[in-house]
Amino acid sequence: MDDGYDIQAIERKWQQHWRDAATYQVENDDPRPKYYVLSMYPYPSGPAHMGHVRNYTFGDLIVRYRTMNGYGVLTPIGFDSFGLPAENAAIKTGEHPRTFTDARIEELSNSLQRIGATYDWRRVVKSHDPNYIRWTQWIFLQFLKAGLVYRAKAAVNWCPGCQTVLANEQVLSDGTCERSGDLVEKRELEQWFFKITQYAQQLLDDLDQLDWPERVITMQRNWIGRSEGAQFEMQVADADGRTTGETFAVYTTRPDTSFGMTFCVLAPEHELVDVITTPEHRDEVAAFVDRVRKSTEIERLSSETGLDKRGVFTGAYAINPFNEQPVPIYLADYVLTTYGTGAIMAVPGQDQRDWDFATTYDLPIIRTVQPPEDFDGEAYVGDGPAINSEWLDGLHKTDAIAKAIEWLEERGIGKRTVNYRLRDWLLSRQRFWGCPIPIVYCPDHGAVPVPEEELPVVAPDDVEFRPTGESPLRFHEGFLHTTCPLCGGPAVRETDTMDTFVDSSWYFLRFCDPWNADMPFSKSAVERWMPVDQYIGGVEHAILHLMYARFFTKALADLDIAPADLREPFARLFTQGMIRLGGGKMSKSKGNLVSPDDYCDTVGADALRLFVLFMGPPADDVDWNDKGMEGTSRFLHRVWRLAEPSSDAVPAATGDAIEEVDRAAHRLIVRVTDEFDRWSYNTAVAAFMEFTNLLYKRGQTQFAVDTLLQLLAPMAPHVTAELWARRHDGDHVHERSWPVADKAMAAVEQVTMIVQVNGKVRAKLEVTPDVDVAEAERLALESVSIGGEPKRVIAKPPKLVNIVV
RNA sequence: GCGGACGUGGUGGAAUCAGGUAGACACGCCAGCUUGAGGUGCUGGUCCGGGCAACCGGGUGGAGGUUCAAAUCCUCUCGUCCGCACCA
Numbered sequence: 001m002d003d004g005y006d007i008q009a010i011e012r013k014w015q016q017h018w019r020d021a022a023t024y025q026v027e028n029d030d031p032r033p034k035y036y037v038l039s040m041y042p043y044p045s046g047p048a049h050m051g052h053v054r055n056y057t058f059g060d061l062i063v064r065y066r067t068m069n070g071y072g073v074l075t076p077i078g079f080d081s082f083g084l085p086a087e088n089a090a091i092k093t094g095e096h097p098r099t100f101t102d103a104r105i106e107e108l109s110n111s112l113q114r115i116g117a118t119y120d121w122r123r124v125v126k127s128h129d130p131n132y133i134r135w136t137q138w139i140f141l142q143f144l145k146a147g148l149v150y151r152a153k154a155a156v157n158w159c160p161g162c163q164t165v166l167a168n169e170q171v172l173s174d175g176t177c178e179r180s181g182d183l184v185e186k187r188e189l190e191q192w193f194f195k196i197t198q199y200a201q202q203l204l205d206d207l208d209q210l211d212w213p214e215r216v217i218t219m220q221r222n223w224i225g226r227s228e229g230a231q232f233e234m235q236v237a238d239a240d241g242r243t244t245g246e247t248f249a250v251y252t253t254r255p256d257t258s259f260g261m262t263f264c265v266l267a268p269e270h271e272l273v274d275v276i277t278t279p280e281h282r283d284e285v286a287a288f289v290d291r292v293r294k295s296t297e298i299e300r301l302s303s304e305t306g307l308d309k310r311g312v313f314t315g316a317y318a319i320n321p322f323n324e325q326p327v328p329i330y331l332a333d334y335v336l337t338t339y340g341t342g343a344i345m346a347v348p349g350q351d352q353r354d355w356d357f358a359t360t361y362d363l364p365i366i367r368t369v370q371p372p373e374d375f376d377g378e379a380y381v382g383d384g385p386a387i388n389s390e391w392l393d394g395l396h397k398t399d400a401i402a403k404a405i406e407w408l409e410e411r412g413i414g415k416r417t418v419n420y421r422l423r424d425w426l427l428s429r430q431r432f433w434g435c436p437i438p439i440v441y442c443p444d445h446g447a448v449p450v451p452e453e454e455l456p457v458v459a460p461d462d463v464e465f466r467p468t469g470e471s472p473l474r475f476h477e478g479f480l481h482t483t484c485p486l487c488g489g490p491a492v493r494e495t496d497t498m499d500t501f502v503d504s505s506w507y508f509l510r511f512c513d514p515w516n517a518d519m520p521f522s523k524s525a526v527e528r529w530m531p532v533d534q535y536i537g538g539v540e541h542a543i544l545h546l547m548y549a550r551f552f553t554k555a556l557a558d559l560d561i562a563p564a565d566l567r568e569p570f571a572r573l574f575t576q577g578m579i580r581l582g583g584g585k586m587s588k589s590k591g592n593l594v595s596p597d598d599y600c601d602t603v604g605a606d607a608l609r610l611f612v613l614f615m616g617p618p619a620d621d622v623d624w625n626d627k628g629m630e631g632t633s634r635f636l637h638r639v640w641r642l643a644e645p646s647s648d649a650v651p652a653a654t655g656d657a658i659e660e661v662d663r664a665a666h667r668l669i670v671r672v673t674d675e676f677d678r679w680s681y682n683t684a685v686a687a688f689m690e691f692t693n694l695l696y697k698r699g700q701t702q703f704a705v706d707t708l709l710q711l712l713a714p715m716a717p718h719v720t721a722e723l724w725a726r727r728h729d730g731d732h733v734h735e736r737s738w739p740v741a742d743k744a745m746a747a748v749e750q751v752t753m754i755v756q757v758n759g760k761v762r763a764k765l766e767v768t769p770d771v772d773v774a775e776a777e778r779l780a781l782e783s784v785s786i787g788g789e790p791k792r793v794i795a796k797p798p799k800l801v802n803i804v805v
Numbered sequence: 806g807c808g809g810a811c812g813u814g815g816u817g818g819a820a821u822c823a824g825g826u827a828g829a830c831a832c833g834c835c836a837g838c839u840u841g842a843g844g845u846g847c848u849g850g851u852c853c854g855g856g857c858a859a860c861c862g863g864g865u866g867g868a869g870g871u872u873c874a875a876a877u878c879c880u881c882u883c884g885u886c887c888g889c890a891c892c893a
Contacts, residue, residue: 003846215809219888222808227892252893265893310891334891344893352806353891421892542888614831616818620811621886628817631831637846649846683819686830693830696847754826759874761826794873800825804873 003647005640007604011718015113023734024063024075024118028513028525032072036529037062038508038570040537040545041078041125044104045085048111050579050612050624051538053596057609058576058618058681059536060117064714065676068738074529075118076511078125079105082500087433090465097433098461101128111597115605116717123514127435127503132510134456135520136503137438139556141449146559148195151447154426158187164430164471165189186293192437192496194425196551200224202567203422203550212573213619216542223543225421229253230405231341232414234264234318236276241326243319248272251340251419255408256400258322259389260347260368262358264329265311267337268292276329278315285331288312292333310334311357320345321413322404323390332357340419348379355379369397425548427499432459432471434497442484442491451485457493471495504545505552508532508569509562520561527563535570538578546570574679577621599629606716607633613715614685632685636719638692639712643705643723653699664694665704666746669739672711681715688712710739755780756802771797 018024039059042052063075086097086104093100105126112119125132143149157166161180165187177184196203204224207217229252236246250264266273268289277285288311311332318329327345334353335344348358349367355378358365370387371380386392391407392400408414428437436457438450450457460479463472473479473495484491506520513525537545553569556562599608610632616622641649653661668691675684688708695704706727713720713733724733748769753776755763763783767776773795780801781790792804 215888218809222889225889225892229893250893254893332891334893336892339892341893346893351893353893419892421889539887614817620818622817625817625832628832634846635831641846678822682817683830686819689830752826756825756874759825759872764826792873794825796825800874802825802873 003637003641003649004644005637005719007606007719008601010722011114011116011600011605014718014721015116017721018118018734019113019121023732024067024073025120025122026072026074028528030072032070034074034529035066035071035534036074036532037066037534038076038511038532038536040535040541041080041504041507042108043080043083043085044101044108046104047107048115048596050596052108052112053115053608054576054579054612054618055536055538056112056115056117057612058574060115060717061609061613061676061681061714062534062536063118064717064734065738068710068713068734068736070737074511075120076123076125076514077112077117077119077121078123078507078511079108079127080500080504080507081105081126081128082434082497082503084431084433087431087465090433094465096461098128101433114600115596115609118717123511125507125510125514127500127507128433130456130458131517132503132507133435133458135510136435136498136506137450137455137457138452139506139520139552139561140498140502141438141452141455142559142561143194143555144449146555148198148555149192150195151190151192153188154191154193155186156189156191156426157184158189159184165428189428191426191428192439194427194551196425196548197420197422199551199554200226200420200422201418202554203547206550206554206568210568210573211571213575216539216546216573216575219542220547223422223547227253227419227421229417229419230255230401230408230414231417232321232408234321234343234345236272236329237317237319237326238278239315239317241317241319244276244316246272246275248318248343249341249414250343250345251417252345254347254350254401255404255414256386256389256392256395256397257347257350257368258320258345258404259392260349260366261320261322261327261345262348262364262366263327263346263361264318265332265335265344265346265357266314266329267335267342268331268333269337270331270342273314273331276314276316281313281315285312285314288331311361313361321408321411328363330357330361338423339421350379350381352379352381368392425499425501425551427502428496429499430471430495431497432463432465432473434500435503436473436497437494439494440482440484440491441494442487442489444489445484445486447494448485448491454485459497471497473497501544501548505548506556508535508549509553509556523561523563526566530563530566531569531571533571535573537573537575539575540578542575546573574618576618577616579622579624581624599626603629603633604636604718606719607636610636610685610716613681616682618679618681635689635692636716638696639708639716640719640723642692642695642700643709643727645726650696650700653695653701653704657698658701661695661698661701661704663745663749664691665701665707666741667748668711669707669741670746673738673741676714685715688715707739709733710736751798753779753798754800755783756800757784757786758804759802767798769798773797776801 037059039055063073066073081101086101089095089100090097140149159166159177159180159182161177161182166177166184176182204221204226207220210217231249231251233247233249235243237243273285273289311330314329314331316329317326319326335342346354346357348354348365350369355365366388367380368386368389369380370384372384383397386395386400392403395403405416436459438455438457439447440450442448459473460476463476465472480492480495482491482493483489509521509526512529513521516522549569553562554567557564557566596608607629611629614628614632641647668687671687672684675687691708709720709724710733717734720733725731750766751769753765753767754761755765765779765783767779776795776797777793780803786803786805790803790805794802
């Protein structure tokens with residue numbers, strides 16, 4: 001329809017304007033109160049997809065809304081530009097990952113601008129920029145100095161086909177490599193780690209101060225997995241109960257059940273295995289250990305494999321310190337060397353897995369907690385009085401645990417212990433397209449940090465990408481060979497690069513001060529902007545990224561690099577739902593992308609933004625379906641014909657309609673402001689539609705239409721900017737302040753009061769909002785005939801009166 | 806197995822936070838006007854059953870419960886989705 005609404009021209013014009021006029025640039029000494037809005041920086045995968053549109057529309061509307069509310073808003077954008085796809089593309093096409101990545105960044109930047117998202121483009125940060133690499137490496141070295149980085153052997157996922165380590169996420173559920181299809185194995189390799197476990201307790205405690213979705217907090221809490229219990233020493237003994245001198249520690253959350261211990265289990269990797277295994281069991285144990293080592297994590301953790309194949313007797317015994325009785329020591333693959341002490345005491349009476357094992361291997365079962373009379377299960381894990389436990393008998397769980405720990409501590413055998421499921425963060429990746437780890441290896445001095453003044457260590461350009469998946473750095477003589485910073489002798493560089501999660505663990509700090517050439521950021525700039533007031537991103541980052549970034553922030557603060565009191569990076573987090581296509585996850589790897597650019601070419605960015613907001617609650621996953629796009633597009637045309645000065649589609653309101661419409665405008669301000677603050681954008685769009693429908697029915701006023709445009713400006717920025725400029729002599733709606741409602745005008749004059757009889761609606765009365773209880777009751781009783789005296793009348797004026805007969 | 810979320814018309818969803826008219830708003834569909842036709846635009850209708858109508862009865866996965874009043878709170882149950890998963 002030709003209503004003069006030239007979508008493409010208008011959107012181009014205003015996007016140009018915001019950029020030229022630097023509307024959304026902000027200086028660090030801006031006098032306004034600060035507000036830091038951040039959408040998780042994207043991996044540059046090419047043109048934006050619908051997930052981006054959703055994410056960056058939320059961010060952009062908050063930026064515009066907060067700006068209209070008088071804040072100096074920091075709205076940066078950057079690119080998580082290291083990562084596997086660029087490297088895989090390089091292997092396939094020979095194109096250098098940087099060339100490839102820069103092209104994808106260009107495409108993504110363009111489509112972000114096409115949806116009208118505004119940023120302070122001077123502050124762009126890219127992970128692969130040498131200026132950023134330099135400071136990522138510098139931070140790594142500070143952590144190394146502080147003892148937060150160490151090198152250790154670790155079992156990693158190794159793909160024999162790709163000749164490289166894989167992240168857990170790259171191993172499919174059948175234990176094969178997602179790229180080559182080869183069966184992934186475990187290998188012991190020297191790897192670099194961040195000591196995130198040192199912060200486990202703080203990471204847990206500080207969750208309380210965050211305004212984050214409950215489920216994300218729960219996920220983090222479970223991931224950290226704090227458990228309280230006791231650790232104590234066990235003496236190794238022979239078949240006759242004579243101690244051999246070796247000891248090992250076990251960890252348990254139920255020391256109160258120790259009298260029920262009928263065997264012990266060590267992890268197959270436990271250091272004592274070779275020492276304690278008796279000659280007659282040696283072959284069997286060796287075969288078992290070998291098989292476990294070769295099996296994948298998946299197989300190992302699978303409960304499919306029969307228990308009879310999952311354990312083996314060592315021939316050795318251990319003395320239960322509680323009753324001095326010897327119990328057999330087994331190995332089992334389900335005992336993990338990475339948790340607790342890698343050894344457990346087994347109490348089949350109180351633990352189902354121990355029960356199953358005992359049954360399979362024909363080991364005794366002793367109950368140490370009295371189950372309730374109606375209990376018909378096997379192991380009983382609930383509370384009850386202790387039995388068969390000498391001096392613990394009769395005590396309930398909490399008291400029994402306390403007494404057992406006290407007993408262990410008095411004798412110096414064991415102590416109260418806290419354990420965490422959280423593991424240290426393995427940051428080494430055998431990859432090219434990542435931030436190089438700034439270390440050289442000297443035959444005499446071992447691993448030596450690259451001197452800070454030599455940073456950044458940047459990967460060379462003249463490399464050959466091999467289809468084997470091996471990092472080209474390993475074969476680049478110029479990069480590999482260097483000299484030791486300590487002795488000047490020949491040395492080789494570390495060829496592993498950092499996990500890309502390292503890059504994303506501090507980029508939000510760099511945004512505060514991206515120009516800094518002397519430091520990763522100045523404390524004062526970070527003090528000015530941090531913490532992020534509103535962080536926006538997908539739930540898929542609920543654990544890893546959000547945990548790592550919290551760890552980095554705490555560590556940087558403790559190292560006096562960031563302000564000491566900056567304990568948390570993201571004060572408020574919003575996790576948006578995913579946009580799915582046909583029920584599946586929408587992602588670049590599945591290729592099922594719907595292009596936002598196509599919609600920008602037709603209905604325009606404003607209609608697309610509005611539709612994505614209108615689709616459903618922001619936190620919910622949605623299946624993509626553009627059926628409703630007609631609705632938001634039609635709505636914007638209706639707004640255009642309503643507000644465009646030369647349009648006569650909607651006549652001016654007359655008589656009573658003037659006040660009615662203006663009052664509705666004031667109520668709209670109240671409603672929309674509330675809904676913006678509650679992230680109820682879908683209902684806010686509905687409110688705009690309702691209001692527009694009212695103006696079409698009752699006629700327009702200048703105030704009503706101007707208010708609509710102002711309130712709609714954060715969501716549909718282009719059309720509102722154009723209409724406002726036409727109505728107000730070139731003025732800019734996004735530079736106006738957010739409207740404030742007149743209380744008296746916003747108050748409703750008439751309320752529909754429901755009259756119920758026994759909870760069923762029997763009448764609807766129009767009353768004033770200040771009607772009192774007596775009057776409400778009187779009106780209600782008048783309006784319905786109930787035949788006799790009511791038993792009871794519940795009046796909740798002005799909304800409802802319920803008459804009980 | 807443990808933890809969490811969700812279940813409402815033909816469809817997306819609103820009302821759930823704070824118990825108080827269930828179905829806002831939109832898509833779709835139906836009708837009228839507009840138009841040369843189609844489309845666009847404008848107006849009206851659209852949970853189910855009964856009734857010409859006013860109205861009456863039923864209705865938020867299922868079964869109970871609390872309450873004057875339950876989509877909303879509680880218990881159980883079924884289903885869907887997500888996270889963690891042999892964590893001692």
